[in-house]
Each structure stands twice: as C-alpha cells, then as structure tokens.
Amino acid sequence: MSERLPHEKGFHISWDQIHRDSRALAWRLDGHGPDDGAWKAIVAITRGGMAPAMIVARELDVRTVDTISVKSYHHQSQGEAVVLKSPDKEMMGDGTGILVVDDLVDSGKTLELVRQLYPKAHFATVYAKPKGRAMVDTFITEVSQDTWIFFPWDMALQYVEPYRGTD
Template identity: 85%
Template sequence: MTDRLPHEKGFHVSWDQIHRDARALAWRLDKRGPLDDGAWKSVVAITRGGMAPAMIVARELDIRTVDTISVKSYDHQSQSAAKVLKSPDQPLMGTGHGVLVIDDLVDSGRTLQLVRDLYPDAHYATVYAKPKGRDMVDTFITEVSQDTWIFFPWDMALQYVEPYRGT
C-alpha cells in the first residue's frame, strides 16, 4: 500500500449533487429564521465556494437580499491564515441577526471563526462539514472525514481518475 497525500482521498461532488445537497440545506433552514414566521433577512455567501450553495438556498427560500464576504484561507490545496478581502454591506449585516451565512464546506473552522467574530448573531450553514470545524457551523448536510479532500464541480474537468486502491 502506498502513502496517499491528503487530497488523494477524494470525494467528488457533481453539479447535480451540490444542487441536491444545497436544496436539502434550504429545506433544513426553512422557517427556522429569527424573523416573523421563521424568515431570514438575507443570505451572505462566503466566496468563492459558498456562492453556488447560497444562490440555491436564496432561491429555495425566496430570499432576495444576497451579498458576499470574501475570505481567503487557501492557496490551492494548502491552508493559510484566513483574512477578509471584501466585507458585506455593514447596515445589512449589523451583528448578523437574521442573516444566513453560507459556505460549501467547513474544514478547520478558521474561515467561519473569522466571520463569526465579525457577525456573532448570524446563522452559519454549510453543505459539508469536517470534524475539526463542525462546532463552527450551526447547520450542515453531510459530514466527511477530516482527511477527505472534497473536489467541487467548479474545480474539476472530466477526466479519468485512478481507483482509490490503485490499478
């Protein structure tokens, strides 16, 4: 058996799968907001990975106010210190009350910790969660092991992939 790099234990997510999982996230969040009748004020996507799930959640829950927060915490497949590159509209955000902050994945939790420090009253939701970051997220759909690298459809092209156990 050969040693594998962390990204070689891959979980490949198709466009269909991310769409289904983001809709499931929306259903889980439906009527659970802090506003009248369980509504949410707005959706804020953590760029770039949170944009597709946030768009789907906003559509499913009929939330028309959508913004982004740009946080850089990866250089290709290695993590670095998280930093905010672009903040959402401050009057919209306030402390985050009534705001859904959406990302594709919580990994170590560093990105969400940074955003939570800025908007402590927001609700944090991801499609996928790893154990180290799971406590940073309020709602998620699927947990994967910490050593799994998720390949999202926006990062992939169609090509042959070696089987996990080799040829």
C-alpha cells in the same frame, strides 16, 4: 498499500449533487429564521459558498444576497484567513437575521473569523469536517477530516487511477 496524499482520498461532488445537497440545506433552514421563520438576507462566503447560497436563496425566496470574501486557501494548503471584501455594514449589523452560507467547513478558521464579525448570524454549510463542525450551526453531510472534497467548479473530466492498485 501505497502512501496516499491527503487530497487523494477524494470525495467528488457533481453539479447535480451540490444542487440536491444545497436544496436539502434550504429545507433544513426553512422556517428557522428569526423573523417569523424568515431570513433577512443571505451572505455567501466566496467563492465556494456562492453556488449553495444562490440555491438556498432561491428555495427560501430570499432576495437580498451579498458576499463576504475570505481567503484562507492557496491551492490545497490552508493559511491564515483574511477578509478581502465585507458585505453591506448596515444590513449586517451584528448578524441578526442573516444566514451565512459556505460550501464546506474544514478547520473552521474561515467561519471563526466571520463569526467574530457577525456573532448573531446563523452559519450553514453543505459539508462539514470534524475540526470545524463547532463553527457551523447547520450542515448536511459530514466527511472525515482527511477527505479532500472536489467541487464541480474545480473539476474537469479525465481518467483517474483506481484507488487500490492498477491491476
């Protein structure tokens, strides 16, 4: 068997799949907000959390949506998480009633940083890896730590070599 790079154990997500999984996340969160089951606002962690947050906001009829911009990846290598843009301070408070949405929790560094800022927020991701699972309150699908998730916004249609061999 040939040596494969970590990103070559890929889990490819289509637009249809991210839509279905984001709707499933919304259904799981429905009725669990602190205001008679409702959420005060949704905060998307950009950029990956924007599509799932939009779908969750639509499904749960949440009209107040903001973003927090956190950079932790440089292409496919992860570095220190840094906040580039914060959501509205007055709306956020300590995070009570706020639903923070991201596409994936990997190592948990990004969510750890945001959780320090808003400790009472509810953190939800569509996908989760074992190292970061403790940082997320709600998720839909868990994948192994060595799986690289290819999201539809990062993809183009092209030929792909078979996983094992070329015969």
